[in-house]
Structure formats: structure tokens, C-alpha cells
Amino acid sequence: MWLLIIFSLFIFSKCLSARNPGIRLQITPRGxxxxxxxxxxxxxxxxxxxxxxxxxxxxxxxxxxxxxxxxxxxxxxxxxxxxxxxxxxxxxxxxxxxxxxxxxxxxxxxxxxxxxxxxxxxxxxxxxxxxxxxxxxxxxxxxxxxxxxxxxxxxxxxxxxxxxxxxxxxxxxxxxxxxxxxxxxxxxxxxxxxxxxxxxxxxxxxNVNVKIPLGNSMMVDYRLLSYPSVSTYHLEVDFKGTVLWRYGQTEAPYSAASFPSNYDTTKMAYIAISDYLFNTMFIKLTDTTCLCST
Missing domain, CATH: 3.15.10.10 (Bactericidal permeability-increasing protein; domain 1)
Structure with a gap:
């Protein structure tokens, strides 16, 4: 948890797109x-x-x-x-x-x-x-x-x-x-x-690796997606949070749903993971199955 908090304090970005994130990290004042x-x-x-x-x-x-x-x-x-x-x-x-x-x-x-x-x-x-x-x-x-x-x-x-x-x-x-x-x-x-x-x-x-291999053919892309929001409640960071082919990085045909608001500060940090991450992985696995069947 300590490493997560220290690392995540420095994970911020300039706004690159208006897409909803697949992963959201919130650091509280305690963190x-x-x-x-x-x-x-x-x-x-x-x-x-x-x-x-x-x-x-x-x-x-x-x-x-x-x-x-x-x-x-x-x-x-x-x-x-x-x-x-x-x-x-x-x-x-x-x-x-x-x-x-x-x-x-x-x-x-x-x-x-x-x-x-x-x-x-x-x-x-x-x-x-x-x-x-x-x-x-x-x-x-x-x-x-x-x-x-x-x-x-x-x-x-x-x-x-x-x-x-x-x-x-x-x-x-x-x-x-x-x-x-x-x-x-x-x-x-x-x-x-x-x-x-x-x-x-x-x-x-x-030195942070923002593209993590997932098996032999896929990877998790968690590059920084949006500008951080620093408020009295949280230091909020949005990650792309999608699964792609390692050599053919085609985006999913849909976007992630928006996360609900969170004002809780009792913990040091909160991590929200959208269904989008798992859905994109499912799509890639389905593609692999279809290719194998063909």
C-alpha cells in the first residue's frame, strides 16, 4: 500500500482526450x-x-x-x-x-x-x-x-x-x-x-512501464488519460485501462462508462476498475477463439 501511494502521487497528466477512464485512482489527504x-x-x-x-x-x-x-x-x-x-x-x-x-x-x-x-x-x-x-x-x-x-x-x-x-x-x-x-x-x-x-x-x-504484457499476445494499456483533479477530497488520476493486441493496437469500438462520484476520505487511497477493462480483454479473447476456429 505504501508503494502504491508514493508511486501514485506522481501519476498525473495533461488532458489528451475526453474519453472515460478504465481505471481511476484517488489519493486522500491521509495518503x-x-x-x-x-x-x-x-x-x-x-x-x-x-x-x-x-x-x-x-x-x-x-x-x-x-x-x-x-x-x-x-x-x-x-x-x-x-x-x-x-x-x-x-x-x-x-x-x-x-x-x-x-x-x-x-x-x-x-x-x-x-x-x-x-x-x-x-x-x-x-x-x-x-x-x-x-x-x-x-x-x-x-x-x-x-x-x-x-x-x-x-x-x-x-x-x-x-x-x-x-x-x-x-x-x-x-x-x-x-x-x-x-x-x-x-x-x-x-x-x-x-x-x-x-x-x-x-x-x-x-521508468514506469505503462504497457504491461498480458500473456504472449495481449497487453494492458494504462497510460495516463486525463488531467488530474486535485481537490480537498482527493487527488484523482485517470488511466486508460484497456486491453490491446501487443502488435496490432486497435481500440475497442465503445468507451468506458463514467465512474460515480466518491467523497469518502477515510482510507488512504481508492481504486475503481471499470467493466471496460474486462470487456476489452473478453473481446480480444473472443477474437483469438474465432481465429483459432477458422
């Missing part, structure tokens, strides 16, 4: 929450091993560098995947808490006054957040496709402490340098989130 839980774990795992480059600069007679920057704690806070538009989702994470430490050094020069020093620093970023849109679609072969876009991040209070050094010199660059670390982290976090969608998820769904 989507399973995907959210898995995604949150992957983000946390990647964020904790993130590399942050040194921050160096020059400002008001002082040259500085923050180096050996390490993430000591990353806590994602609240994560959710919800409806954004009729064909896209929104992944939001709030109340991200981050602890970072590292080393610093500086050189101060003004006329004949010269100072240089080094030490360590710690910083806490709280109430950080990100929001990213997940576009849902299909490729030309009817396979699912996903793409991340519009990653937006926000930040809250910052608390930092520099150990050692002269306070009046540290005040010249500390806030600017810490903001540089924050911006670098948030940009890297968006890259991590986009990579999970654009590469990891897309690689998985692009």
Missing part, C-alpha cells in the same frame, strides 16, 4: 500525508550533511572570513503537502530550527591601528520556512512527469555569539557575515528540495 512524511525525512537527511562555503569579505577597514562552518542541528518543524491548483501541489515546511557553528578570523587596519584575531562562533536560526510548487504532468508516451518550481524561503529570529575577539570590531561584520550564511543555507535547501522532485521522483516515475 498524501504518507508521502509528506517520507519527503520530510529525506529533506532532513540531506540538510544535515549540507556543505556551506566559507563566508569572506571586507567592510569598514576590516577583512574577515568565517570558515569550517558546520550544521549541528536541523529540525524541520511542520511539513505538509496540499492542493495548490487544479494540477499542482504545494509543499510547505515551517518552524525550521537550525544551529550552526564555525571558526572566524579578521584583520583590522585603520591608519596605524592594526588588530588581528580569531575564534569560534555559534548561531541559531529559528522559524525558517520554505514553500515550493510541484507541477504535475505527463510525457509524450503517457508516463507521469513532475517538476518543482517557485521555491520561496523565509526566515525568523537570528541569535549568534562570537567567542573571543574585540566586540567593536566584530560588530563591523558579524551581522552581514551571518546573513550570508543564512542566505547560502536557504538557497541550498531549495536546491535539495528541487532535486528530490526533479531528479529522484522524476527518475522513479519516468
Amino acid at each position: 498524501i500525508n504518507i508521502v509528506n512524511t517520507v519527503a520530510a525525512v529525506l529533506v532532513s537527511k540531506n540538510a544535515k550533511t549540507m556543505k556551506i562555503t566559507n563566508q569572506a569579505g571586507r567592510d569598514i577597514n576590516v577583512e574577515y572570513e568565517l570558515k569550517d562552518i558546520k550544521i549541528k542541528k536541523f529540525q524541520l518543524g511542520k511539513s505538509s503537502i496540499t492542493r495548490y491548483t487544479a494540477n499542482s501541489l504545494k509543499w510547505t515546511a515551517e518552524n525550521i530550527d537550525l544551529d550552526i557553528d564555525g571558526q572566524y578570523q579578521y584583520k583590522y587596519r585603520r591608519f596605524s591601528v592594526k588588530y588581528s584575531d580569531k575564534g569560534s562562533f555559534t548561531v541559531n536560526f529559528s522559524k525558517m520556512a520554505f514553500k515550493i510548487q510541484i507541477q504535475l504532468g505527463t510525457d509524450s508516451s503517457g508516463r507521469p512527469a513532475v517538476r518543482a518550481s517557485q521555491c520561496v524561503h523565509a526566515y525568523g529570529p537570528i541569535k549568534y555569539v562570537f567567542h573571543g575577539g574585540k566586540d567593536w570590531i566584530l560588530k563591523l561584520f558579524a551581522e552581514k557575515a551571518i546573513q550570508g550564511i543564512r542566505n547560502k543555507f536557504q538557497n541550498n535547501l531549495c536546491v535539495i528540495v528541487k532535486t528530490l522532485v526533479d531528479k529522484n521522483a522524476q527518475r522513479t516515475v519516468s
